[in-house]
Amino acid sequence: MANQNAFSVEVRNDGVAIVTLDVPGESMNVLNASFADEAYAVLDQVENDPKVKASVFISGKDSGFIAGADVKMLQATTSAGGAAHIARVGQLTFQKMADSKKPIIAAIHGPALGGGYELALACHGRVASDSRKTVVGLPEVMLGVLPGSGGTQRLPRLIGLQQALPLILQGKQVKAFKGVKKGMVDKVVPKEQLLDTAIEMALGMVGKVDPNRSAAKKDIKDRLLEDNPIGRKVVFDQARKMVKAQTKGNYPAPLAIIDCIEYGLNNGLEKGLVYESKRFGELAMTKVARNLMRVFFTDQELARHDFTGSKGADIQQVGVLGGGLMGAGIGTVSLFNAKKSVIIKDRDEKGIGNANQHIKDAADKKLKFQGITEQEHRELLSKYQGVIEYEPLKDCDIIVEAVFENLELKHQMIQDVEANCKDDVVFATNTSSLPLKDIAAAAKRPEQVVAMHYFSPVEKMPLLEIVKHDKTADWVVSTAVDLGRAQGKKVIVVKDGAGFYVNRMLFPYANEIAWMAMEGVPLDQLDKAMVKAGFPVGPISLLDEVGVDVAGKVQPNLLAQFGERFEAPDMSQKLLDANRLGRKTKKGMYLYDQETGKKLKEIDPAVYTLLGVEPNKKISDAEIRRRSLLPLLNEAVRCLEDGTITSPRDGDLGAIFGIGFIPFSGGPFRMIDAMGAGAVVNSLQRYEELYGMRFTPCDMLLDYARNAKTFYES
Numbered sequence: 001m002a003n004q005n006a007f008s009v010e011v012r013n014d015g016v017a018i019v020t021l022d023v024p025g026e027s028m029n030v031l032n033a034s035f036a037d038e039a040y041a042v043l044d045q046v047e048n049d050p051k052v053k054a055s056v057f058i059s060g061k062d063s064g065f066i067a068g069a070d071v072k073m074l075q076a077t078t079s080a081g082g083a084a085h086i087a088r089v090g091q092l093t094f095q096k097m098a099d100s101k102k103p104i105i106a107a108i109h110g111p112a113l114g115g116g117y118e119l120a121l122a123c124h125g126r127v128a129s130d131s132r133k134t135v136v137g138l139p140e141v142m143l144g145v146l147p148g149s150g151g152t153q154r155l156p157r158l159i160g161l162q163q164a165l166p167l168i169l170q171g172k173q174v175k176a177f178k179g180v181k182k183g184m185v186d187k188v189v190p191k192e193q194l195l196d197t198a199i200e201m202a203l204g205m206v207g208k209v210d211p212n213r214s215a216a217k218k219d220i221k222d223r224l225l226e227d228n229p230i231g232r233k234v235v236f237d238q239a240r241k242m243v244k245a246q247t248k249g250n251y252p253a254p255l256a257i258i259d260c261i262e263y264g265l266n267n268g269l270e271k272g273l274v275y276e277s278k279r280f281g282e283l284a285m286t287k288v289a290r291n292l293m294r295v296f297f298t299d300q301e302l303a304r305h306d307f308t309g310s311k312g313a314d315i316q317q318v319g320v321l322g323g324g325l326m327g328a329g330i331g332t333v334s335l336f337n338a339k340k341s342v343i344i345k346d347r348d349e350k351g352i353g354n355a356n357q358h359i360k361d362a363a364d365k366k367l368k369f370q371g372i373t374e375q376e377h378r379e380l381l382s383k384y385q386g387v388i389e390y391e392p393l394k395d396c397d398i399i400v401e402a403v404f405e406n407l408e409l410k411h412q413m414i415q416d417v418e419a420n421c422k423d424d425v426v427f428a429t430n431t432s433s434l435p436l437k438d439i440a441a442a443a444k445r446p447e448q449v450v451a452m453h454y455f456s457p458v459e460k461m462p463l464l465e466i467v468k469h470d471k472t473a474d475w476v477v478s479t480a481v482d483l484g485r486a487q488g489k490k491v492i493v494v495k496d497g498a499g500f501y502v503n504r505m506l507f508p509y510a511n512e513i514a515w516m517a518m519e520g521v522p523l524d525q526l527d528k529a530m531v532k533a534g535f536p537v538g539p540i541s542l543l544d545e546v547g548v549d550v551a552g553k554v555q556p557n558l559l560a561q562f563g564e565r566f567e568a569p570d571m572s573q574k575l576l577d578a579n580r581l582g583r584k585t586k587k588g589m590y591l592y593d594q595e596t597g598k599k600l601k602e603i604d605p606a607v608y609t610l611l612g613v614e615p616n617k618k619i620s621d622a623e624i625r626r627r628s629l630l631p632l633l634n635e636a637v638r639c640l641e642d643g644t645i646t647s648p649r650d651g652d653l654g655a656i657f658g659i660g661f662i663p664f665s666g667g668p669f670r671m672i673d674a675m676g677a678g679a680v681v682n683s684l685q686r687y688e689e690l691y692g693m694r695f696t697p698c699d700m701l702l703d704y705a706r707n708a709k710t711f712y713e714s
């Protein structure tokens with residue numbers, strides 16, 4: 001790849017050089033340190049050619065401007081010095097652009113992220129297309145590193161410290177129309193005018209290049225805070241406090257980002273860049289970054305994975321039965337993300353009223369905050385219908401059912417669909433607890449029945465678990481996979497069985513937490529220990545959020561299918577009997593503000609009385625973590641053992657995106673590999689002696705321990 005050209009230069013009659021980046025052999029432009037020599041040569045060429053007055057950098061790919069630096073290159077580095085060197089090479093190349101006396105303008109269409117946006121930041125101006133695909137930002141923090149090619153130095157200088165900090169700390173990707181408001185890009189124009197506008201801007205800057213130009217329009221308050229070291233210290237102190245509270249010390253990158261910005265603003269750009277590359281190198285070697293990079297690659301692999309080898313049906317029209325919490329969400333992602341025609345059917349006007357309102361609110365939100373036009377808003381809504389009769393569903397290609405969790409009702413839905421819709425319609429159920437084969441038992445065409453198990457809230461939760469039973473046809477699975485991906489979901493395909501995969505590995509963890517609660521471990525300690533371990537939400541908060549009524553439906557099925565190891569204390573039943581369902585009843589294990597419904601920070605002391613426990617058991621956070629995670633790890637391996645999941649990759653991503661399993665661990669299987677199967681087995685056996693067979697290691701884990709095997713090669 002390195003000996004083919006990534007850059008090409010065309011000098012126009014008006015003196016503007018169009019520099020096109022088109023990385024050979026890649027569907028997207030990604031930056032590699034091996035391009036540096038070529039980039040230098042191109043920059044020298046335009047700098048030294050007297051005919052050239054200015055340049056425009058543009059992508060030769062339809063897929064976008066530059067998606068970032070090549071993560072594979074980073075993953076292959078084995079030392080902090082090596083990684084720092086990669087960052088330094090990028091910095092020096094971009095500095096050469098920034099130092100050019102002749103203006104250079106970035107013409108951005110599609111993603112300009114990470115190294116791609118750092119390149120654009122080094123240009124003297126940025127024009128972006130108004131396409132929804134066009135996003136700018138520095139998402140490196142998501143991979144456990146920092147923008148190492150000048151991003152931590154140039155963005156704060158361009159748009160101001162307080163604006164830049166959250167963007168870099170959260171790795172936000174900003175759409176063009178918002179980017180222009182923030183000063184991240186200078187102009188947004190229709191794609192057809194992109195090149196001409198960039199050329200015009202470039203020519204307008206000839207002889208007027210100002211390397212210190214800032215887009216930030218600061219008011220007095222911002223100037224007082226940002227333009228002197230004392231004011232800035234206030235901003236940095238607050239940012240550090242916030243980051244520490246949020247990351248619980250699990251993610252080193254955000255603090256390193258703050259250090260880099262502070263160092264650069266206090267010591268100047270040149271020193272700031274050197275410092276940035278050093279910190280980048282250190283971060284790239286951390287376990288956190290290594291695992292997040294692995295998740296990034298396995299995620300990409302999953303997005304391309306062909307689960308069946310069969311082609312899915314062409315889907316134009318999606319029908320949804322039930323316009324409640326889940327149905328309305330499924331309708332929304334089908335309409336707005338997958339861009340399908342959507343019909344939601346509920347049983348009565350009240351039910352459909354909820355769905356109609358939900359869809360309208362979602363469309364209005366897009367109009368207000370996500371830059372769609374009035375025309376697009378109208379078009380989107382014109383592809384939606386809310387109905388109470390079957391007739392309009394007759395041509396739907398797929399029906400996703402999200403009515404109440406009741407087997408007879410689900411059977412009725414299948415029969416209604418078979419009676420009213422076309423013969424080759426796919427019937428997908430969103431059941432959370434009923435075995436799929438039991439639902440399919442009522443079908444004349446069971447091969448067309450599949451489960452699409454979404455998580456709540458549908459619009460936000462990234463995972464979709466697709467479940468097939470023994471008779472589900474491959475083309476039906478592929479149809480569900482295609483629709484799920486079009487809806488923006490990360491899709492795993494699993495085998496039918498109680499709890500499918502996600503709930504099945506979640507419940508041993510949740511049950512162990514419940515056992516500890518009933519032994520008198522304070523509920524807030526259980527939450528805090530697991531958040532400190534790296535879960536985004538603690539298990540007690542999660543139960544309050546989901547509702548014990550919902551969780552309580554899954555547990556008995558798991559117990560019925562898998563027996564004793566899924567036994568749980570009667571905690572859920574006690575909460576259920578007292579109608580302490582959590583957020584939905586403004587009464588759960590936490591206290592709730594009765595007016596706003598907002599969850600408060602304190603546990604409701606009345607819960608301990610209800611549960612009949614004194615919350616005074618002394619236990620370390622590490623012990624809570626070990627005791628609750630081990631049964632989860634064991635169950636995840638059992639799922640692989642019995643074919644519920646087909647690969648550790650699906651098991652890891654299902655856990656991370658389905659329940660927020662500690663992302664920087666890489667997932668349960670990566671965690672076992674890191675600990676060593678032998679150590680996991682030893683710990684399980686130690687707890688087995690104390691608490692019984694719910695800790696008995698499964699055969700596959702024993703085998704891995706005996707033979708020192710790992711789930712991944714690296």
Ligand SMILES: NC(=O)c1ccc[n+]([C@@H]2O[C@H](COP(=O)([O-])OP(=O)(O)OC[C@H]3O[C@@H](n4cnc5c(N)ncnc54)[C@H](O)[C@@H]3O)[C@@H](O)[C@H]2O)c1
Binds near residue numbers: 402
């Ligand atoms: N809530 C969750 O977190 C969650 C997560 C995953 C899966 N699920 C599953 O999704 C399904 C729906 O759950 P929900 O939380 O959206 O319930 P919900 O109570 O919010 O909505 C159910 C909707 O179905 C409608 N309905 C009932 N009978 C109907 C019929 N005969 N025809 C058409 N519509 C009918 C109701 O009027 C209601 O609007 C359940 O199977 C549930 O187990 C729920």
